[in-house]
Amino acid sequence: MAKFLDKVLFERSSHRGFLTITGIYHGLPVSIVAIGMGLSMMDFFVRETRMVVDGPLSIVRFGSCGSIGEAKAGDVIVARSAFGISRNFDYFRTPSDTHISDKPYILWRPSPADSQLTECVKSEMGKSVGDDHVFEGDVGNADSFYGSQGRIGTDFYDDNEHLIEHIHETYPGATALEMESHMLFHLAEVSTGADNSSPKSIRAACALMVFADRTGNSFISPERSSQLTNTCAKALFDSLVADMPSQEGLHPTEGSV
Numbered sequence: 001m002a003k004f005l006d007k008v009l010f011e012r013s014s015h016r017g018f019l020t021i022t023g024i025y026h027g028l029p030v031s032i033v034a035i036g037m038g039l040s041m042m043d044f045f046v047r048e049t050r051m052v053v054d055g056p057l058s059i060v061r062f063g064s065c066g067s068i069g070e071a072k073a074g075d076v077i078v079a080r081s082a083f084g085i086s087r088n089f090d091y092f093r094t095p096s097d098t099h100i101s102d103k104p105y106i107l108w109r110p111s112p113a114d115s116q117l118t119e120c121v122k123s124e125m126g127k128s129v130g131d132d133h134v135f136e137g138d139v140g141n142a143d144s145f146y147g148s149q150g151r152i153g154t155d156f157y158d159d160n161e162h163l164i165e166h167i168h169e170t171y172p173g174a175t176a177l178e179m180e181s182h183m184l185f186h187l188a189e190v191s192t193g194a195d196n197s198s199p200k201s202i203r204a205a206c207a208l209m210v211f212a213d214r215t216g217n218s219f220i221s222p223e224r225s226s227q228l229t230n231t232c233a234k235a236l237f238d239s240l241v242a243d244m245p246s247q248e249g250l251h252p253t254e255g256s257v
């Protein structure tokens with residue numbers, strides 16, 4: 001992705017396992033940060049980035065997902081909102097002791113993506129990937145790749161045979177499952193302004209490559225995945241530039257993204 005930057009200013013691999021490349025794209029300071037997977041990595045990333053960046057911060061997650069909607073392997077899903085899916089550990093105790101919920105999985109309410117930034121991401125993605133390959137919907141952020149994404153196995157008791165059905169019943173717009181976006185949108189929602197009040201200091205959006213089509217049971221090819229990463233990278237940078245006018249107080253090369 002970094003090859004599309006006009007200039008690279010900084011590069012670092014950290015003990016966290018993050019790779020950060022900071023540069024300039026069309027006058028805008030941009031960092032690409034590879035964080036790995038899961039809620040905790042997203043929590044580290046958002047909180048620690050907020051700590052070291054001055055001014056308004058726009059974060060666009062770009063990652064992979066499994067589709068539980070119309071999108072096929074190799075398509076792109078732009079998140080309208082993201083909700084959490086947690087394993088209800090108490091449900092699995094023997095005997096079962098469920099004081100929070102009597103269901104094996106807890107579905108948290110959705111946190112919204114930033115609507116303007118999301119519009120920019122969707123429009124730039126449409127231009128580069130083709131509107132036919134771009135879908136929009138609500139994304140389920142599971143706390144595991146396996147049990148809480150409804151993957152069935154015999155080595156563990158997961159009681160997840162009806163989970164995807166339950167997700168669709170609860171959130172009819174649910175279209176993808178992955179492991180980071182609810183944490184991102186939630187932290188953006190509770191981010192505080194410079195004086196510890198509103199307006200929020202973080203705006204967030206999310207675009208996902210469909211790696212697995214969970215309905216049709218097909219998978220992205222390595223070729224399509226690297227082609228898509230190339231195409232989407234430029235679209236993501238362009239969406240940050242397109243969103244600039246809505247960023248009060250942020251001027252190219254002065255603020256931080």
Ligand code: URA
Binds near residue numbers: 149179211
């Ligand atoms: N990432 C996930 O969390 N799930 C998938 O099915 C694919 C990518």
